[in-house]
Amino acid sequence: MKVFAVVSQTSGRRPVFPFTAIVGQEEMKLALILNVIDPKLGGVMIMGDRGTGKSTTVRALAELLPEIEVVTGDPYHSDPHNQDLMSDEVRDRKRSGDTLPVERRQVQMVDLPLGATEDRVCGTIDIEKALSEGVKAFEPGLLARANRGILYVDEVNLLDDHLVDVLLDSAASGWNTVEREGISVRHPARFVLVGSGNPEEGELRPQLLDRFAMHAEVRTVKDPKLRVQIVQQRGEFDSNPQRFLAAHRKAQQELTRRIAKAQQVLKKTEVSHDLQLKISQVCSELDVDGLRGDIVTDRAARALAAFEGRTRVTLEDVQRVIVLCLRHRLRKDPLESIDSGYKVEKVFRRVFDLPPPETNAAQ
Template sequence: MINEQSHKIRFPFTAIIGQEEMKLALLLNIIDPKIGGVMIMGDRGTGKSTIIRSLVDLLPDILVVENDPYNSHPVDIELMSDEVRQKVNNQEALDIISQKIQLIDLPLGATEDRVCGTIDIEKALQEGIKAFEPGLLAKANRGILYIDEVNLLDDHLVDLLLDAAASGWNTVEREGISISHPARFILIGSGNPEEGELRPQLLDRFGMHAQIKTVKDPELRVQIVEQRTTFDSYPQQFVLNYEQTQQTLIQNLLESRQNLPLVKLLYQDRIKISQICSELNIDGLRGDLVTNRAAKALACFEKRRQVTPNDIQRVIGLCLRHRLRTDPFETMDSGTKVNEVFKKIFNDEFEYS
């Protein structure tokens, strides 16, 4: 099966200068999709879309059932469509292929039917079958769903997306007919804060929040402009120059995904993470869970089997800053407040940083 995405020439991820916070958040979500996605906010023209689309070339291959609209897993029951599960139960042979994890774009004007899928009520009533036309959530299963300008998307639609991302399932109900299918995807949203933030209740559902800023250093700006100009003029040669660094990163991500279950986070450090969340008055337990997962993913990415306080410090701002606000009109904390509480709780162990 040919993946059209693989034939597009994209700016190499390893060639991107700066924006380390955003790049780290994206890589950690590839290693552990259960972190819960990333919300990326920043000025126009700062390369948000370029960086996100460059992820496609880093994504590993997965085994899928051929011609299945949900990218069903050939073995894992939880990642199968009803049709594939029925075939497995009947001991029918499955045609299995390998394909790259996909990045699906969700256009700003998409309707609920386009996103979630539609049920043909007439066919269902007349023929007695559940006629379902899959939507973007079906295509995104076991992949990445990207929404540019997510802060301009209707809150109701954002809520549906976040519910599906959290539960791993998409359910469509029409006229008493209900159809569900697996929808396990990494949700990535981006937007310009000048056009408004998501409501805190929705923002909290994203695992991480990265801030991306316009580069101020003149020499660095020139370097970025020259690099982009070279890519636009000689894209194939430019990509070739970064082939080795790209392959090294791809291999590291693959090994990290495999080795993640081996990484340990000490009990006393888990207690301290929860102390920080408690002191910051963060509602619920998402902050604790995401920080634990992100710290483990970072340690694994850097080929260590135990999380250090330094790992926690590097990810905790990304995991908690968007959970501090209760008032939609408050300004997003840059991470300073989180870092102050981190230093206070970890005190002597802060020497790692």
């Protein structure tokens, strides 16, 4: 296994609060890590109160990730070894026997602003140049920049539904296609889609919410001791970022190594048929539409097992991810007062013959 070093924060970029120093919000952190280990999971929706560290955590994750090899000069960060992660131009060059120049680069984290247009997101085709010069003059958009990286949409519940559809379609297919006046251009667009928002400002439509693999809920920390710890850490970071980063460098490097190792172990992980049956039974009893819930729970449990260094998924792995994977897929009853996470946990425990959850689990 290759060992990757965490990129130094002293390279002129604005220092980012380290992921390993973030206190609490374990549910959000776990969901993000699992999607990085297996980018095919399908992304994370993070919903919670203002000021709970959603944006800070996502940006911290990007700084933590291993470097990747890319083809030098390629705007899509094509993988020089994997044809599924190459643009059409790079694939043609490789097939013709060209030697592809390679460089290592930090994984990109791209912010999608709320006011972005579809051209800004998907890219544009210069029709005049295409017709006059006979070339596909394509100006890549944010999806191109995010390929093999993270695409972060803050306040995703305020984003135009059409743009959310475009993002989810690209994330699911791994390709972005732009068509205009009979000219078509496509490029790879495989990224981890992370959306965040405040439920007070509105929810996503159920059809769109279901497309996110996992749904993490974050709440304001109530424990006074933890609140004081968070305030103190933030003060230390703001007063001397480099010293704070140095104090957490070892933990950051260790987590980076765990993620890199898990990406390799993931290929060997297995889920027993009995566990798969019971996962599907939980989905069935919860009346979850479609099969996305079954598939995502299976993949998330595999990613968690790999993160723990195991090749066999256990019941505990399923228990840790199933609420994240299913809570947002339930049909909502406006008169229902029980939290959806509690309902998933209750059915899970019944199917797996475990003691029922405590009633305060919904708090």
